[in-house]
Amino acid sequence: MTCKLAVVGGGSTYTPELIDGFARLRDTLPLTELVLADPDAGRLEVVAGLARRIFARQGHPGRITATGDLDAAVDGADAVLLQLRVGGQAARERDETWPLECGCVGQETTGAGGLAKAxxxxxxxxxxxxxxxxxxxxAWIIDFTNPVGIVTRALLEAGHRAVGLCNVAIHLQRKFAALLEAPPETVHLDHYGLxxxxxELGVRRGGPDGEDVLPRLLAEHGPRIAGDLRLPLPVLERLGVVPSYYLRYYYAHDEVVEELRxxxxxxxxxxxxxxxxxxxxxxxxxxxxPELLARRGGAFYSEAAVALAAALLGDPGGAAGGPGDGGAGAVQVVNVRNDGTLPFLPDDAVVEVPARVSREGAVPLPAPRLDPLYAGLVxxxxxxxRLALEAALHGGRDRVFxxxxxxxxxxxxxxxxxxxxxxxxHNREYLPWT
Structure with missing residues (x-):
């Protein structure tokens, strides 16, 4: 069996994290060819060189090639992983600053900055x-490019075989597993929203239907969890759930704006x-x-990507250590078309939920009823x-407004x-309709 995977945005500084996962988890995803594609030839050469050395050190037999030719990179690929940043860090810098001038959060995926990125x-x-x-x-398209929900929705509406991936779920799953002193593959999340x-509505031991130990986690480790989220412990105690760290932009908006300024x-x-x-x-x-890469963000990205690619390509291997079982038919947290999963949303919305993933795609598990406190914001x-996607597809100042x-x-x-x-x-060079 041969397996070719292409990474678009392969010159990213994230890529060695991905390569390390491919090397360590080669029994789960037995790659024969990995192509790194990027228009920045100098940066790509540096990253590809390290990638080959990581494979060699860990004894991975797969071949790593690098190219600026996108068509050659994706030709014959079984899966294509997208991890690009249009405009680079310079555009991100602008996304994080000009919203503050209007008293709004400046962040690359949330709020006005997130719209600019979309x-x-x-x-x-x-x-x-x-x-x-x-x-x-x-070929399957695995989208890690932010804003993942909007980008995945665009791909699905255009009829592409696509699944969106974010590392928030696996990051929290690994934290909970460490607190429980449990193997990560035995910890499953009731992770719902966008x-x-x-x-996190529940944290289950042993499987999607296992015992919910979230109340125990909050009782025994509440201060640490709240500290990681930078939210007051009483907020978590009143909610009885664990919000993702992005909810701080909503729950503590004015405080965050002052911090960012x-x-x-x-x-x-x-x-x-x-x-x-x-x-x-x-x-x-x-x-x-290098150790410095851990501070770059994207923790456990490689484990999540390997597990998802292995399941989509039908690999029968065992657990990859993601927020599911790994391998074909695994339960993983992904971004997928709603299709009634959250009944208060349109079917064509893209939700981030646990789903069973196989060669046929990702099928969400039945969802619990979402409390109005969360359902309203979702x-x-x-x-x-929906409006952001219309603006991205058709342009126009009024659509942006x-x-x-x-x-x-x-x-x-x-x-x-x-x-x-x-x-x-700040974005005229990227928006031909302006």
Whole structure:
């Protein structure tokens, strides 16, 4: 059996994390060829060199190639993983700063900055997906590109074989497993909502129908969990669930805005970190992922990606250590078409939920009834995502304004007007309709 996987955005500093997972978990996903595609030839050469050394050190027999030719990269690929950032860290820096001028959170995937990223990204991803479909219509597209929910919805509405992936669920699952002193594959999450807008309604031992130990986790480790989320412990105690760390932008909006105004942006920190990482990657003696990479973000991304790719390609291997069982038919947290899973949402919405994944795709598990406290916010953001996708697909100042006005982190017409002006001014080179 041969298995070819292409990574679009292969020059990312994330890539060695992915490569390390492919090497360690080769029995779960037996790759014969891995192609790293990126238009930045210099950066790609550095990352690909380290990738080959990691494979060699761990004895992986697969071949790693690097190319700037997207068509060649995806030709014959069984799966294509998208991890691109249109505009790079410079665009992210802008996304994180100009919203603050209007008193709104500046963040790369949430709020006005997230809309800017979606507008830049969706057309590029759809072009890539069409090129994949022309060369191999049966290839799976795994989208790790933010904003994952909107990008995945764009792919699905265009008829592509796509599943969205985020590392939030596996990050929390690994934390809970450590607190429980349990093997990660035995811990399953009742993880429901939208990408970057989810709550852990339960933490189950042994399987999706196992004992819910979330009350025990909150009772025994509440202060630590609250500290990681940077939310007050009484909030978690009153909710009785664990929100993702992105919910802090909603639950503590004004506090977060003041914090962001008082310190360098995360984009600036990441840009400096990337420069240091690329210097490390260029060292021909380095053949493992450096410790600094853990601070870059994307924890456990590789385990989640391996588990998802193995299940979609029908590999019968065992657990990959993700938030499911690994292998074909595994239960994993993914971004997938709603189709009645959350009955208060349209069928064509994209939700982030546990699903059983196989060669046929991802089928969500039956969902519990979502408390109105969470369902209301999910419905609100889903409406925004619909408007955001319309703006990304069709352009127009009015569509951008409507999407911003609909977002619960904006919601005021004066703020929406100011944000629209700034978004368009900072993104003209990426928006041909402006």
């Amino acid at each position: 507008l830049r990204t969706v057309p590029v991803v759809l072009d890539i997906a069409e090129r994949v479909r022309r060369r191999n219509p049966r 990408n970057h807008l989810t709550w 008082s310190k360098p942006s995360r984009a600036a920190e990441v840009a400096a970190m990337e420069r240091e990482l690329l210097e490390l990657y260029a060292d021909p003696a380095l053949d493992t992922k 419905a609100h953001v889903t409406a925004y995502e 409507r999407a911003l006005l609909a977002h619960p982190l904006v919601g005021r017409y004066t703020a929406a007007e100011g944000l629209t002006d700034r978004l368009l001014a």
